[in-house]
Amino acid sequence: MFKKSSVVYLFLFLSLVFNAQETIKVEGLIVDKDKYPVPYAAVSILSKSIGTASNDDGGFVLKLIQDNLKDSITVSALGFKTFTIKVEDFIGLDEKIIKLVEDVVSLDEITLVDYKSYVKDALKNLKNTTQRKGHQLNILYRRFSNENGTSRFLVEHYLKVYDRGPTSSEFEEIEVAESRKSNDYRFAKKKQKFHAAVMIAKQNPLRKGIYRNDYKWEVIDDTSYDGEDVIVVEGKQKENPKKWIKLYIGVDTKGIYKLENYNLKAVYIYKKNKEGKLVLSYHNREYVFNEKVTPYMKKLLKLKSNMIKLSYRHEAIVLGVENNGKKIKVRDNIIKGKDIGDYNIEYNSDFWKNINLPPDSKFYKRSAKQLEELFGIPLENQFKLIKY
Template sequence: MVYKLLKKLPLLILLMISIHQLTAQEKKIKITGLILDETKETVPFVTVGIVNKSIGTASTEDGEFSLLVSKNELQDTLYVSSLGFDTYKIKVDEFLAKKDRSIVMIENVVNLTTLKLLTPKEYVLKAIKNLKKNTLSKPHVKEILYRRAASEDGVAKFWVENYIKQKDRGPANWMGRIQVTEARKSADYRFWKRTQWRHSIVSMHEVNPFTPSDSEHARNLKKFTWKKTGDSSYEGEDVLILEGQNPDKKWEKITVYIGLDSYKVYRIERGRTLYIYKKHKSGKVHLSYFKNEWGFPKHMIPRELHGTAAETLHYRMEAFVLNVETDRKKTNIVDYGFDKDMGSLDLPYHPEFWKSLNTPPDTKFYLKNKEEIEGLFGVPLETQYQLSNQ
């Protein structure tokens, strides 16, 4: 018996070494940094990623970013790209060796006044027409950190975070399937504990004015009056900043950033809604960041709650696309969560998952809501997670 064990010992040692090496290879290295312009002002919503790989993130409103890489990416190139600035590139290991982890972006001055351009409206129409060509439209899975705060009387009273896998074919198509894999929430201090019949991520698709060309949004864009308000650039391409006005609703304005040559849409601003897009390694663009806030018209509020805090209920939302997977072998998902309120999901709480997740640095959005919820009864958010989740 001992002889047999001794005979197998080299194989066991080799197996243990292999497991150790595999674990070492899978261990992630966290890259953090701050993005500034030449005047030392922070630059928000900047695309940060690894060249030719679907590893990336967006900087926060304060210009901070964090990114997880493996040892295999140490010799790869980190790139930082934003509208109006030259793309910054540096080897990952060189950036990690820097004592000062700030990145100074150089402004790219663009002047398109001497060029003969199409009319602003023609650029919008071409952006709609080329949406499928310009966006990542083959089946892929976006891994999304989706956050929602429900506020009453202007104060956040319920906080939910979901980690979602969304099988998608880009904004040129209707929203794809979703699988909520992880969830956590705070205590619910709302007066009106409203539940939605479907997940809040649906609004991320529905309020996008650049949805399929036959949608009401796209038809509305064709009616808007458009004017050029500025110039910019993105990764070597000149970009037009166009402002649209709805002729039927004076309050409705939309600002879009459209590539001069490609007609790619890089940014959309619509009231309290913001979309930021970045380039995939294929050259096509996909969603990187989303932010939105909306309330409820009075007819949607139960009559018995009129005159109460329920009339002030608002949803504040923020989403980061943490990864994009295009390998068809890795794009299978199990539908879960589409037809449920994101704060009512029947999922176990895994604190270790949230600790290991490559969450972005604390954004102003996160800090504001966290402070308001913790301030209601002086209970830390982490404690609320432990008490309020399964």
């Protein structure tokens, strides 16, 4: 039996910036009782399908309009009680600090003994717990390319994705709507023969199919989500225990709120829409590999071997979900065999200033600084200069 009692302090610092379109910028920071950040929390206005996820440091930004003042902001994160407040009520607070007390999670022995049935039911009931009807995901997709721990190339795409959820083997259509990227400072320019976003679906174990009898399962923790008790079940492959998967399963709904996988240390987080169906909220993974370098590069980079350590750090943040078929507009423009860094779309600075980009995390700031210091060019200038 596992028990948890925790307190969440949600620090929401609000700044209002009214432009010609009456834009309202709501900026906040989410931390736990010990003031540690709560990353990847779903921050939404469910009634309008507006949302984002908090960054590595627990920060988030929502850009709203005057009409949203009567709407409610909802913050959901595993392990914490869902917090809801009207936009206008939050603006009226004298002190922008909200304290939430967590429910105590205490699962009985019957629940723990019967955990294998939860895995079975969760996988079987994906068609009932997830959003299967075609919907559009608006995704901020990032890939940092690193060499020996230094960021040398950044690509960010704003994607429109047509999806039918985890019961579908892959995304049906992907449109690269907007793009920005840094100068490419890599020495080893290894390209992927596909747009990296397609792997969100293709490498998702829920979509590929999890054969539960191939794993040895055990409960390793419990938590909560949206007021529901959640058990954390880990499965290790019987033939190769190094291959593992973790499922965060709702005790009542059998919904899978989060999935972690040994492959690329991938994380998938799902949130409820206004109909209570689960849709993708956040994903990250990191591909680490080594490449052989020339003797000249070895000397130039002061390497001790003929190999250089490379990594691609991927992150996908769902900024909005459109369920109205009449409003779904996805124009598939993915080109087979083309790396994400080779899409040449002119940088639209106005667009990037007006979407719900999360605040720059410490990792993002550090990586951006590395990219700027390579040749002394501000990242914003690189976005503007790199056109074709």
